[in-house]
Amino acid sequence: EIVLTQSPGTLCLSPGERATLSCRASQSISNTYLAWYQQKPGQAPRLVIYGASTRATGIPDRFSGSGSGTDFTLTISRLEPEDFAVYYCQQYGGSRFGGGTTVEI
Amino acid sequence: QVQLQQSGPGLVKPSQTLSLTCDISGDSVSSNSAAWNWIRQSPSRGLEWLGRTYYRSRWYSEYASSVNGRIAINPDTSKNQFSLQLNSVTPGDTAVYYCARGRFYFDKWGQGALVTVSS
Numbered sequence: 001e002i003v004l005t006q007s008p009g010t011l012c013l014s015p016g017e018r019a020t021l022s023c024r025a026s027q028s029i030s031n032t033y034l035a036w037y038q039q040k041p042g043q044a045p046r047l048v049i050y051g052a053s054t055r056a057t058g059i060p061d062r063f064s065g066s067g068s069g070t071d072f073t074l075t076i077s078r079l080e081p082e083d084f085a086v087y088y089c090q091q092y093g094g095s096r097f098g099g100g101t102t103v104e105i
Numbered sequence: 106q107v108q109l110q111q112s113g114p115g116l117v118k119p120s121q122t123l124s125l126t127c128d129i130s131g132d133s134v135s136s137n138s139a140a141w142n143w144i145r146q147s148p149s150r151g152l153e154w155l156g157r158t159y160y161r162s163r164w165y166s167e168y169a170s171s172v173n174g175r176i177a178i179n180p181d182t183s184k185n186q187f188s189l190q191l192n193s194v195t196p197g198d199t200a201v202y203y204c205a206r207g208r209f210y211f212d213k214w215g216q217g218a219l220v221t222v223s224s
Contacts, residue, residue: 045211046214047211
């Protein structure tokens with residue numbers, strides 16, 4: 001059973017700054033089978049990245065994903081006001097989610 | 106565009122069965138490329154995938170070990186929907202329940218429904 005650990009728990013940044021979110025797996029994830037989601041209060045999660053680095057439909061190019069094996073990163077190059085939310089990583093096998101990183105002002 | 110619309114009671118008594126339905130528009134429950142999932146979210150458990158159903162020449166269902174034995178996810182092709190039944194619920198099953206589309210990752214989600222288990 002793979003466990004996903006996200007860090008930091010909370011990221012305090014300002015609009016225009018760069019956000020770097022980490023997702024670490026307890027075992028290697030094959031074939032970059034990792035996704036990222038954004039969730040705002042009262043809403044369902046929204047797919048941001050799949051295959052570790054492919055942006056989902058409608059996701060702006062300030063979002064990028066990278067990594068392989070056990071270490072993955074979601075980067076938001078310049079934060080817009082609508083990007084402040086909770087972000088979760090998810091590995092395909094077993095469909096397990098990380099605990100989330102809150103990006104707040 | 107694909108939309109998922111959930112329905113079902115928001116309050117279930119302990120030991121009873123939680124039942125939710127997810128209506129699909131813009132896609133087919135019988136699609137040979139999609140899978141149809143139930144996921145829940147609570148402060149104690151975070152986001153937890155519960156199971157999926159999908160069609161690949163025949164119907165398959167897969168369930169998380171944490172709820173296996175208490176859960177059934179079934180398609181209804183006549184109504185283009187799928188359902189969740191979770192038996193013998195306890196207060197620990199209180200959560201926001203989501204339906205979602207995806208075989209490996211989840212690209213479409215229902216609006217979510219809070220289900221409270223309480224007497």
